Amino acid sequence: MTAQRTRPELGRLLTAMVTPMTTAGDVDLAATRVLAKALIASGTEGIVATGSTGEAPTLSEEETIAVWRATKEAVGSDVAVIAGATNNDTRRSVRLAIEAERAGLDGLLLTVPAYSKPPQSGLIRHFTAIAEATSLPGILYNVPSRTSLNMTPQTVLALAEVPNIVGIKEASGDLTQIGAIIDAAPAGFRVWSGNDSDTLAVLALGGYGIVSVAGHLVGRQIRAMIDASLAGRNAEAAAIHHRLMPLVDMLFIESNPIPVKYAVNLAGIAVGDCRLPLVPPSESAQTLLRAELARHAIDLKAAVGV
Numbered sequence: 001m002t003a004q005r006t007r008p009e010l011g012r013l014l015t016a017m018v019t020p021m022t023t024a025g026d027v028d029l030a031a032t033r034v035l036a037k038a039l040i041a042s043g044t045e046g047i048v049a050t051g052s053t054g055e056a057p058t059l060s061e062e063e064t065i066a067v068w069r070a071t072k073e074a075v076g077s078d079v080a081v082i083a084g085a086t087n088n089d090t091r092r093s094v095r096l097a098i099e100a101e102r103a104g105l106d107g108l109l110l111t112v113p114a115y116s117k118p119p120q121s122g123l124i125r126h127f128t129a130i131a132e133a134t135s136l137p138g139i140l141y142n143v144p145s146r147t148s149l150n151m152t153p154q155t156v157l158a159l160a161e162v163p164n165i166v167g168i169k170e171a172s173g174d175l176t177q178i179g180a181i182i183d184a185a186p187a188g189f190r191v192w193s194g195n196d197s198d199t200l201a202v203l204a205l206g207g208y209g210i211v212s213v214a215g216h217l218v219g220r221q222i223r224a225m226i227d228a229s230l231a232g233r234n235a236e237a238a239a240i241h242h243r244l245m246p247l248v249d250m251l252f253i254e255s256n257p258i259p260v261k262y263a264v265n266l267a268g269i270a271v272g273d274c275r276l277p278l279v280p281p282s283e284s285a286q287t288l289l290r291a292e293l294a295r296h297a298i299d300l301k302a303a304v305g306v
Contacts, residue, residue, distance in 0.1 A: 127159050131164050210222065
Protein backbone atom coordinates (compact mmCIF):
# COMPACT_ATOMS: atom_id res chain seq x y z
CA MET A 1 0.00 0.00 0.00
CA THR A 2 1.12 3.56 -0.66
CA ALA A 3 1.46 6.14 2.10
CA GLN A 4 -1.73 7.82 3.21
CA ARG A 5 -2.33 11.41 2.17
CA THR A 6 -4.81 14.10 3.07
CA ARG A 7 -7.89 13.51 0.96
CA PRO A 8 -10.85 15.77 0.24
CA GLU A 9 -14.24 15.19 1.82
CA LEU A 10 -16.32 12.76 -0.21
CA GLY A 11 -19.28 15.14 -0.20
CA ARG A 12 -23.03 14.81 0.21
CA LEU A 13 -23.80 15.19 -3.51
CA LEU A 14 -21.75 12.78 -5.58
CA THR A 15 -22.54 12.38 -9.27
CA ALA A 16 -22.05 9.02 -10.97
CA MET A 17 -20.51 10.43 -14.14
CA VAL A 18 -21.16 9.13 -17.64
CA THR A 19 -18.11 8.20 -19.71
CA PRO A 20 -17.94 10.41 -22.82
CA MET A 21 -17.36 8.65 -26.13
CA THR A 22 -16.28 9.95 -29.53
CA THR A 23 -18.36 9.37 -32.66
CA ALA A 24 -16.05 6.43 -33.36
CA GLY A 25 -16.93 4.89 -30.01
CA ASP A 26 -13.60 5.57 -28.28
CA VAL A 27 -13.35 7.04 -24.81
CA ASP A 28 -13.18 10.83 -25.14
CA LEU A 29 -10.77 12.05 -22.47
CA ALA A 30 -11.03 15.70 -23.51
CA ALA A 31 -14.80 15.61 -23.06
CA THR A 32 -14.32 13.74 -19.78
CA ARG A 33 -12.33 16.69 -18.45
CA VAL A 34 -14.92 19.19 -19.68
CA LEU A 35 -17.78 17.25 -18.14
CA ALA A 36 -16.01 16.75 -14.81
CA LYS A 37 -15.33 20.48 -14.46
CA ALA A 38 -18.88 21.36 -15.48
CA LEU A 39 -20.36 18.96 -12.92
CA ILE A 40 -18.41 20.60 -10.11
CA ALA A 41 -19.39 24.06 -11.39
CA SER A 42 -23.06 23.04 -11.35
CA GLY A 43 -23.29 21.77 -7.78
CA THR A 44 -21.66 18.34 -7.62
CA GLU A 45 -19.24 17.92 -4.70
CA GLY A 46 -17.52 14.72 -5.82
CA ILE A 47 -17.50 12.37 -8.79
CA VAL A 48 -17.87 8.62 -9.10
CA ALA A 49 -16.03 7.63 -12.28
CA THR A 50 -16.54 4.37 -14.20
CA GLY A 51 -19.49 3.08 -12.24
CA SER A 52 -22.51 1.53 -13.91
CA THR A 53 -23.56 4.98 -15.16
CA GLY A 54 -20.04 5.24 -16.60
CA GLU A 55 -20.52 2.00 -18.56
CA ALA A 56 -17.83 0.22 -16.57
CA PRO A 57 -18.57 -3.26 -18.00
CA THR A 58 -17.61 -2.09 -21.51
CA LEU A 59 -14.34 -0.35 -20.56
CA SER A 60 -10.93 -1.97 -20.73
CA GLU A 61 -8.64 -1.61 -17.73
CA GLU A 62 -6.53 0.87 -19.68
CA GLU A 63 -9.58 2.97 -20.55
CA THR A 64 -10.81 2.82 -16.98
CA ILE A 65 -7.56 4.10 -15.54
CA ALA A 66 -7.33 6.80 -18.22
CA VAL A 67 -10.81 8.07 -17.28
CA TRP A 68 -9.80 8.18 -13.61
CA ARG A 69 -6.66 10.15 -14.36
CA ALA A 70 -8.42 12.60 -16.69
CA THR A 71 -11.20 13.20 -14.18
CA LYS A 72 -8.83 13.78 -11.28
CA GLU A 73 -6.62 16.08 -13.35
CA ALA A 74 -9.70 18.11 -14.30
CA VAL A 75 -11.13 18.66 -10.82
CA GLY A 76 -7.93 18.91 -8.81
CA SER A 77 -6.88 17.93 -5.33
CA ASP A 78 -9.81 19.56 -3.51
CA VAL A 79 -12.54 17.45 -5.15
CA ALA A 80 -13.00 13.75 -4.45
CA VAL A 81 -12.96 11.32 -7.36
CA ILE A 82 -14.15 7.82 -6.46
CA ALA A 83 -13.20 4.87 -8.63
CA GLY A 84 -15.68 2.33 -9.86
CA ALA A 85 -13.01 -0.35 -9.65
CA THR A 86 -14.77 -3.54 -8.60
CA ASN A 87 -16.64 -6.35 -10.32
CA ASN A 88 -17.31 -10.04 -9.69
CA ASP A 89 -13.63 -10.98 -9.85
CA THR A 90 -11.94 -10.33 -6.51
CA ARG A 91 -8.39 -10.53 -7.86
CA ARG A 92 -9.12 -8.10 -10.70
CA SER A 93 -10.92 -5.80 -8.27
CA VAL A 94 -7.91 -5.76 -5.96
CA ARG A 95 -5.61 -4.99 -8.89
CA LEU A 96 -7.79 -2.10 -10.05
CA ALA A 97 -8.14 -0.76 -6.51
CA ILE A 98 -4.37 -0.58 -6.27
CA GLU A 99 -4.25 1.19 -9.64
CA ALA A 100 -6.86 3.69 -8.43
CA GLU A 101 -4.67 4.62 -5.49
CA ARG A 102 -1.64 4.93 -7.76
CA ALA A 103 -3.66 7.22 -10.02
CA GLY A 104 -4.29 9.58 -7.10
CA LEU A 105 -7.98 8.88 -6.63
CA ASP A 106 -9.75 9.51 -3.35
CA GLY A 107 -11.99 6.48 -2.82
CA LEU A 108 -13.41 3.24 -4.14
CA LEU A 109 -16.96 2.23 -5.01
CA LEU A 110 -17.31 -1.37 -3.79
CA THR A 111 -20.15 -2.80 -5.86
CA VAL A 112 -21.90 -6.05 -4.98
CA PRO A 113 -20.74 -8.59 -7.58
CA ALA A 114 -23.18 -9.24 -10.40
CA TYR A 115 -23.96 -12.66 -11.84
CA SER A 116 -21.88 -14.70 -9.34
CA LYS A 117 -24.40 -14.34 -6.48
CA PRO A 118 -22.01 -15.14 -3.63
CA PRO A 119 -23.35 -15.79 -0.13
CA GLN A 120 -23.19 -12.98 2.38
CA SER A 121 -20.01 -14.46 3.85
CA GLY A 122 -18.47 -14.24 0.38
CA LEU A 123 -19.37 -10.56 0.17
CA ILE A 124 -17.61 -9.92 3.46
CA ARG A 125 -14.44 -11.66 2.30
CA HIS A 126 -14.58 -10.04 -1.17
CA PHE A 127 -14.90 -6.46 0.09
CA THR A 128 -12.48 -6.96 2.97
CA ALA A 129 -9.81 -8.20 0.54
CA ILE A 130 -10.27 -5.14 -1.66
CA ALA A 131 -10.31 -2.69 1.24
CA GLU A 132 -7.18 -4.18 2.79
CA ALA A 133 -5.25 -3.83 -0.49
CA THR A 134 -5.23 0.00 -0.32
CA SER A 135 -5.55 2.90 2.09
CA LEU A 136 -8.41 4.40 0.06
CA PRO A 137 -11.80 4.82 1.76
CA GLY A 138 -14.40 2.46 0.33
CA ILE A 139 -18.10 3.05 -0.24
CA LEU A 140 -20.13 -0.15 -0.49
CA TYR A 141 -22.74 -0.22 -3.26
CA ASN A 142 -25.87 -2.31 -2.93
CA VAL A 143 -27.93 -2.37 -6.14
CA PRO A 144 -30.04 -5.56 -6.30
CA SER A 145 -31.82 -4.45 -9.50
CA ARG A 146 -28.50 -4.85 -11.35
CA THR A 147 -26.77 -7.60 -9.38
CA SER A 148 -29.68 -9.92 -8.46
CA LEU A 149 -28.27 -10.01 -4.94
CA ASN A 150 -29.18 -7.94 -1.90
CA MET A 151 -26.49 -7.16 0.66
CA THR A 152 -28.20 -7.48 4.02
CA PRO A 153 -27.93 -4.94 6.83
CA GLN A 154 -26.05 -7.53 8.88
CA THR A 155 -23.41 -7.83 6.15
CA VAL A 156 -23.15 -4.05 5.78
CA LEU A 157 -22.68 -3.61 9.52
CA ALA A 158 -20.01 -6.31 9.61
CA LEU A 159 -18.15 -4.55 6.79
CA ALA A 160 -18.55 -1.20 8.55
CA GLU A 161 -16.03 -2.51 11.07
CA VAL A 162 -13.34 -2.61 8.36
CA PRO A 163 -11.39 0.61 9.07
CA ASN A 164 -11.42 2.06 5.56
CA ILE A 165 -14.97 1.07 4.57
CA VAL A 166 -16.64 4.36 5.36
CA GLY A 167 -20.17 4.14 3.97
CA ILE A 168 -22.63 2.67 1.54
CA LYS A 169 -24.49 3.74 -1.56
CA GLU A 170 -27.82 2.02 -0.91
CA ALA A 171 -29.95 1.50 -4.02
CA SER A 172 -32.19 -1.31 -2.82
CA GLY A 173 -35.13 1.07 -2.53
CA ASP A 174 -36.00 -0.68 0.74
CA LEU A 175 -36.33 2.17 3.24
CA THR A 176 -36.79 -0.24 6.13
CA GLN A 177 -33.45 -1.84 5.31
CA ILE A 178 -31.77 1.52 4.78
CA GLY A 179 -33.14 2.81 8.07
CA ALA A 180 -31.85 -0.27 9.91
CA ILE A 181 -28.33 0.37 8.57
CA ILE A 182 -28.42 4.04 9.53
CA ASP A 183 -29.74 3.23 13.01
CA ALA A 184 -27.09 0.61 13.84
CA ALA A 185 -24.05 1.87 11.92
CA PRO A 186 -20.96 2.93 13.86
CA ALA A 187 -20.17 6.62 14.21
CA GLY A 188 -18.86 8.12 11.00
CA PHE A 189 -20.29 5.46 8.68
CA ARG A 190 -22.27 7.33 6.02
CA VAL A 191 -25.26 6.24 3.98
CA TRP A 192 -25.78 7.75 0.54
CA SER A 193 -29.01 7.12 -1.33
CA GLY A 194 -28.35 5.20 -4.53
CA ASN A 195 -31.63 6.32 -6.10
CA ASP A 196 -32.46 9.96 -6.86
CA SER A 197 -36.09 9.26 -6.03
CA ASP A 198 -35.14 8.16 -2.49
CA THR A 199 -32.82 11.01 -1.54
CA LEU A 200 -35.20 13.02 0.60
CA ALA A 201 -36.50 9.95 2.44
CA VAL A 202 -32.97 8.70 3.13
CA LEU A 203 -31.99 12.12 4.48
CA ALA A 204 -35.04 12.08 6.74
CA LEU A 205 -33.88 8.72 8.13
CA GLY A 206 -30.48 10.20 8.96
CA GLY A 207 -28.67 9.43 5.72
CA TYR A 208 -25.80 11.53 4.47
CA GLY A 209 -26.48 12.30 0.81
CA ILE A 210 -26.93 10.92 -2.70
CA VAL A 211 -24.84 9.32 -5.43
CA SER A 212 -26.85 10.83 -8.23
CA VAL A 213 -27.60 10.44 -11.91
CA ALA A 214 -29.75 13.58 -12.02
CA GLY A 215 -26.77 15.49 -10.62
CA HIS A 216 -25.55 15.72 -14.21
CA LEU A 217 -28.37 18.18 -14.92
CA VAL A 218 -29.74 19.71 -11.72
CA GLY A 219 -26.89 19.53 -9.24
CA ARG A 220 -27.47 22.93 -7.68
CA GLN A 221 -31.12 22.12 -7.12
CA ILE A 222 -30.35 18.75 -5.54
CA ARG A 223 -27.83 20.44 -3.28
CA ALA A 224 -30.46 23.03 -2.33
CA MET A 225 -32.85 20.20 -1.40
CA ILE A 226 -30.16 18.57 0.75
CA ASP A 227 -29.37 21.86 2.47
CA ALA A 228 -33.03 22.58 3.14
CA SER A 229 -33.56 19.11 4.60
CA LEU A 230 -30.51 19.36 6.85
CA ALA A 231 -31.69 22.78 8.07
CA GLY A 232 -35.16 21.45 8.92
CA ARG A 233 -36.86 23.41 6.13
CA ASN A 234 -38.95 20.39 5.27
CA ALA A 235 -41.58 22.09 3.12
CA GLU A 236 -38.89 23.69 0.97
CA ALA A 237 -37.03 20.40 0.58
CA ALA A 238 -40.25 18.59 -0.31
CA ALA A 239 -41.15 21.21 -2.90
CA ILE A 240 -37.80 20.73 -4.66
CA HIS A 241 -38.20 16.96 -4.49
CA HIS A 242 -41.63 17.07 -6.07
CA ARG A 243 -40.48 19.48 -8.77
CA LEU A 244 -37.56 17.27 -9.77
CA MET A 245 -39.28 13.89 -9.65
CA PRO A 246 -40.75 14.02 -13.19
CA LEU A 247 -37.25 14.66 -14.54
CA VAL A 248 -35.78 11.88 -12.40
CA ASP A 249 -38.42 9.48 -13.67
CA MET A 250 -37.64 10.44 -17.25
CA LEU A 251 -33.92 9.77 -16.74
CA PHE A 252 -34.81 6.14 -16.12
CA ILE A 253 -37.39 5.74 -18.88
CA GLU A 254 -34.88 3.36 -20.49
CA SER A 255 -31.82 1.65 -19.03
CA ASN A 256 -29.38 3.99 -17.33
CA PRO A 257 -27.22 5.65 -18.69
CA ILE A 258 -29.05 5.80 -22.03
CA PRO A 259 -31.39 8.70 -21.11
CA VAL A 260 -28.88 10.75 -19.11
CA LYS A 261 -26.26 10.59 -21.85
CA TYR A 262 -28.84 11.87 -24.32
CA ALA A 263 -29.79 14.63 -21.88
CA VAL A 264 -26.17 15.71 -21.29
CA ASN A 265 -25.67 15.96 -25.04
CA LEU A 266 -28.75 18.21 -25.23
CA ALA A 267 -27.42 20.28 -22.34
CA GLY A 268 -24.36 21.25 -24.34
CA ILE A 269 -21.57 18.74 -23.62
CA ALA A 270 -20.93 16.18 -26.35
CA VAL A 271 -20.64 12.84 -24.54
CA GLY A 272 -21.63 10.62 -27.46
CA ASP A 273 -23.72 7.49 -27.43
CA CYS A 274 -23.45 4.45 -25.21
CA ARG A 275 -21.43 1.42 -26.22
CA LEU A 276 -23.15 -1.77 -27.23
CA PRO A 277 -25.06 -3.58 -25.92
CA LEU A 278 -26.62 -0.25 -24.88
CA VAL A 279 -28.08 1.79 -27.73
CA PRO A 280 -29.37 5.37 -28.19
CA PRO A 281 -32.81 6.13 -26.75
CA SER A 282 -35.82 5.27 -28.84
CA GLU A 283 -37.52 8.08 -30.76
CA SER A 284 -40.42 8.07 -28.32
CA ALA A 285 -38.04 8.33 -25.36
CA GLN A 286 -36.16 11.18 -27.04
CA THR A 287 -39.41 13.10 -27.50
CA LEU A 288 -40.39 12.64 -23.87
CA LEU A 289 -36.91 13.57 -22.63
CA ARG A 290 -36.78 16.76 -24.68
CA ALA A 291 -40.20 17.81 -23.44
CA GLU A 292 -39.32 17.17 -19.80
CA LEU A 293 -35.94 18.89 -20.02
CA ALA A 294 -37.67 21.97 -21.44
CA ARG A 295 -39.72 22.22 -18.23
CA HIS A 296 -36.65 22.59 -16.00
CA ALA A 297 -33.82 24.99 -15.39
CA ILE A 298 -30.80 22.86 -16.27
CA ASP A 299 -27.84 23.71 -14.05
CA LEU A 300 -25.34 22.04 -16.38
CA LYS A 301 -26.34 24.40 -19.20
CA ALA A 302 -25.56 27.38 -17.01
CA ALA A 303 -22.20 25.88 -16.08
CA VAL A 304 -21.15 25.51 -19.72
CA GLY A 305 -22.76 28.73 -20.90
CA VAL A 306 -25.45 27.16 -23.09
